[in-house]
Amino acid sequence: MFKNYIKTAFRSLYKNKGFTAINILGLALGLATCLLIVFYVVDELSYDRYNTKAERIYRVNEDLKLGENKVQYSVAMPPLAKTLKAEYSYVEDATRIKRAGTTHVKKGSINIVENNIAFADASIFNVFTLPMISGDPKTALLEPSTVVITESIAKKYFNTTNAVGKFILFNDKENFKVTGVIKDIPKQSHFNFDFFVSLESFPESRSNEWLRSDYNTYVLLKNAKDHEKLAASFPALLQKFSGSQMQSELGMSVAQFEKGGSYFRMNLTALTDIHLKSNLSGELGPNSTTQYVYIFSAIALFILLIACVNFMNLSTARSSNRSREVGVRKVLGSSRKYLIFQFLAESILVTLVATVIAIIAASALLPFFNQLSGKEITLTVDSLKWLVPSLLAVVLVVGSLAGSYPAFFLSAFQPIDVLKGKLSAGFKGGGLRSFLVVFQFFVSILLIIGTLVIRNQLNFIQTKNLGYNRNQVLIVKNSGELNQQAKVFKQELASLPGVKNTTMTGFLPTNGWRNTRIYYKDATYDQKKSLFPQSWEIDADYIPTMDMKMAAGRNFSKEMQSDSSAIIINEAAAKFLGFADPVNKTVYQSLGGDRKDGAPNVKECHIVGVVKDFHFNSLREKIEPMVLTYGQNPGALAIRVSPSNISSLMAQIKDKWNQLSPNVQIDYSFMDQDFDASYRSEQRIGQIFIIFTSLAIIIACLGLFGLAAYAAEQRTKEIGIRKVLGADVSVIVAMLSKDFIKLVCIAIVIASPFAWYVMNKWLQDFAYRTTIQWWVIASAGAGALVIAFITISFQSIKAALANPVESLRSE
Template sequence: MIKNYIKTAFRGLMKNKGFTFINVFGLALGLATCLLIVFYVFDELSYDLFNTKADRIFRVNNDIKFGGNENSYAVAPPPTAAALKADFPEIEQVVRFRERGGNQVKKGKQNIIEERMVYADNSIFSIFTLPMITGSTGNALTEPHTVVITEKMAKKYFDRTNVAGQTLTFNDTSFYKITAVIKDIPRQSHFNFDFFIAMPGLAESKEDTWFSNNFNTYILLKPGADVNKLEAKLPGFLQKHAGPQLKAILHLTFNELEKSGNYFKLSLIPLKKIHLQSASVAELDANGDIKYVYIFSAIAVFILLIACVNFMNLSTARSSGRAREVGVRKVLGSPRKYLIAQFLTESILVTLVATIIALLLAWAFLGQFNKMSGKELVITWQIISWLIPVLLLIIIVIGCLAGSYPALYLSAFQPIQVLKGKIAAGFKGGVFRSFLVVFQFSISIFLIIGTLVIYNQLKYIQSKDLGYNRDHVMIVRNVWSLGNNARVFKHEVQGLAGVQNASLSGALPTGGYGNSSTMFKDPVVDQKRAILAQIWPVDEDYLPTLGIKMAAGRNFSKQMLTDSVGLVVNEAAARMLNFSDPITQPLYAPNDNMVKTMKKYHIIGVMKNFNFRSLKDNITPLIFTLNEDRGAVSVRIRSANIPSIIQQIKNKYNSFSPTQEFNYTFMDEDFDAIYRAEQRIGTISVAFTTLAIIIACLGLFGLAAYAAEQRTKEIGVRKVLGASISTIVGMLSKDFIKLVLFSIVLAAPLAWWAMHSWLQGFAYRQNIQWWIIVLAGAGAIFIAFVTISFQSVKAALTNPVKSLKSE
């Protein structure tokens, strides 16, 4: 029986090749898109799951509101880890990371800059799953000047992995013994370091200060421990350990601090939520966003539904062509359940073929999708192990779902009505079919509006005046490797023809600088007279090099000796300080973490606000001090021959340090990198929207073909009576266009609400313009009309003699 169903279904599908192609191709395109999105979502949701104890690992966050600012930090004070383990028996183990930037590692005569370095406690191996290749985890990071490296680094520097006991030279002066080699950390990790340096070699790790937050701190709970109960105890824990220092510094208790509207709090975030649900300051790597996982998942479901709707629409639309087949089968005694089984078999067969094609399409376009999404997705046996069962389930579910309505609808025909020719189920009268067309185009219009809003916001970001000029600014990285020659290098670069200016400072608006400190308006510590701000050490050429304008006062000058204690503040800081005239006003900074002594500064200038953080954030207080920071040299180039200037700067760099690696970027590239996630979302949205429209148009194309076929005789009569081609095209198109117009009315408010919510994630955003809705609607109508017109014109041009003979 099943064999007969398949054979009959195959013959029926081959008899209507156009219908079969549209259904198979539409489903295949929808499934392939869905598969690519599933791979993306699966990758995003799999971050940190390689850790066998992931369910019990939590990071300690520090939430602070003080000095007019409020932030959540992914770091905690140095003694937090040890105190947590000592106070709470439910904590099995703790570990700290301290990221201090990269170092130069010697390989032969060359020094290679390695950025992925971190100080770590030896307990890292008891918490995170970092399989050892050589060496031992027992005491790998217990002694100063020891390091654990990844397999990739072992091969890079020694061409082998059995290197435990070997020595690496950092910065030409420090020697580190390799105690172990671990496997490369999976890409799906919220941290990706290649060098783990022993924490005992870092002096600040031993500090007992509770108001210096620099250590990423993780805890491992014992099995069965309740994290909510532990988190409820953290306020008391903080009062116990940090209370005396708070009293000594601010002369306040924690309760008094909170009553004033400020607070210091510790909180816990599960390891598995860090990548998608954390956007704290001082994250170890760029995180994803759970919001986009939801968006893409919804798009996948929508596109799949559009493809299923196509199948249902086309199957019911061609019911008039199969009505007699159903009537004859019923007259010959075929029960309804056999007819239902026959139609479901056809549906499942179409879905099976479409799924096979979808797999091939997904595999073929996976590389291109990786480029768009910035992923490195590969189809592994692990994926195949769950993908095949899921696909089999999808074939059955989609096959039955997409074929259920046609099966029930066609099998319900009464044979006497069919054989008398009273059944003509075409486009008109198909209320459910009209609903499906509206559903398809509502989704398509929703996606079009969403894509236009995303594109408009990205264009706004690119064109917005940020308050500084990022064009033609070259950033020479890691100038600290030049030592005392860093300033000489900067001056020699300034003298090059084609260089407008240069500045020595690693604090950059595109560099993610995050050193927040507190300053006071008086030499006496008073929280009401405090300001929490970013403090950037810069030189006298910083503002002119980046094109930052002054609002009042003046810039730093080397000729003014008092500028060593001078400050240039931004307008946000000046507004928060609330001085009637900020110029010459004093500010005081603690000389140490316990605020035992204060250093007096004075404001010499107020610079205009500029966006030194993402446009998702408001501009916060920023203060410049005149200090040497050898992190980078910013070079403003005015020459058209940029490659020549780059080579000259490289030659200057190599003349000071011929064994060092020359590393540079351009500020506009760094700026683009900040919004790379949004740019990728925009690119992917365009691609998915295009696919959704194509799939919807395939269905509309098929419906128009069957509508024209059903009205063949009417068209012939109208042409004989003198109807023009445009009249016939309008007649065949108006019913579909009405449905598209109704789709616009439904989709536009929903799309506006959804994209308005998305834009709330940007402090600086472009409002949704009215023309976006109009353009999306007009585009949908145009696409639908072009799709329908192809069949309408074809029908209108048909010789009326042939049309009338066909009846």
């Protein structure tokens, strides 16, 4: 019997090849797209879950409010990890990680730039799952000048994974002994370091400072439920260990500090929440956000629904053409049960074929999708364990739903009614189909508007006046490696034709170097009048090189010795301080601790200028107060170059570098590229939106194409009569199109306000954002109408041009 169902289903599907092809293509396209998005979402949700103790690991964060200034850090104090383990019995272990920054590693006679280096406690292997290939995890990082490396690094530098006992030279200064080789850290981790250097090599790690925060600190609890107990203990812990230091540094107790409206708090973030729910200062790597997971999940669901709606629409539309078949089968003795199984078998068979095609297509497109999304997703045995059952469920559910109308509705009618054609209601009788068409285009218009808004915001970011000019600025990132010759390098570059300006400092708007200091407005040292701004050390060439503008006062001067105590503030700082004319006013920089007379230890700073506000953080954040101090910081070298002959100039710059540092590779980038990289996730989201929106529209149009063909087929005789009576092609096209266009218009009316609300919520994440203009909504609606009309017109014109003799011959 089952064999007969399949055989009959094949015959029926083959007989209606056009509808079958549209059904399979639309459903396969929708399922393939949905699969790719599901892979992305699963990858995002899997971050840090490779750790076997992931549910018991938490990171300690800090929140600081000083006066009106608020900052949130993902780092904590040097002694915190050791203290937590000693103070609380329910803390099984604790460990610290500190990013080391760019480092040069010796290989043969050359130095290779490595960025993924971190300092770590020996306890890191007790907390995180970092399987060691060779070496002893219990002792690997206990001694100073020891390092644990990944499998890839061992092969890169020693051509073997058995590298224990070998030495690595960092920055041409110190040899570190390899004491362990671990497996490469999975990409789904919030940190991906290749080198873990013992924190015992870093004397500051043994500091007992409780008012300094620069270590990512993790605790492993004996029971995951104890995290609430630990979080509740933090205020008492801070009072116990930081109270005396706060009295010394700020001249007040913790109670006085909080009474003034300030606070210093700690909180916990679950390890598995870091990637999607944490974007604090001091993160070990770029994180994502749950917002994009929700958006992509919704898109996957919508596209799958559009594909399923197409399938159901065409299945129900085609079923009325089979009413006579049902009548004949019932007259010949076929039971309702047989008919139900027959219709369901056809529907499930189509779904199964579409699913197989979708799997093949998704596998083939996965490399392209990885390139687009910046992922490294692969199909593994573990992924197949949940993928195969899920797809089988989709086949059964979608196939059953699509086949349910003909299976249960048509099979219930009496043969006499079926054979008299009482079930053929044509397109106008398809209330369900009309609703489904509206839903399809509702989703399509929603995606079109979303795509346009995202593209407009990205364009806004690219064209907004940032307060500095990022174009034609070359950044030499490792100029500090030149040591005392860094100044010579800067001077020699300044004399090259094509170099307009040069400045030496690690503090740039497009990199991650940040520093904060406390400033008081007046000599009362009132915390309510304190300022906790970014404080950047720059030279006199910084503002001209960055092409910044002064709002008042002057720039630093090399000729004025007094500028060693001078500062330049931005407009946001001037507004915060409340000075009508900030120039020549004095503020007080906290140096920490007290003087002999008991007063806070401060340095007088006179304001010589106010620079116009410039964006040094993401456009998601408002411009905060900034203080620029005068000094020499060799962290990086920024060079403003002429746009002509850049390749020739680059060759000269590299030549100058090689003369001064022949064994160290120059590490450089252009500032506009660094800026674009900071918004790479938004750019990828925009590209993915465009592709998925296009696919959603194609799938919706496939269904509309099939329904238009069905409607034209249902009204063949009517079209013939109208043509005989003198109707031209345009009249017939308008007649066949108006019902569909009406449905698209309804979809536009429903989707427009909903899309505006959703995308407006998305834009709220940006402190500086574009607005959703009326033309965005109008363009999306007009585009949907044009696409729908073109799709319908193909079938309508074909029907209108048909010879009426053919359709009326049987009459």
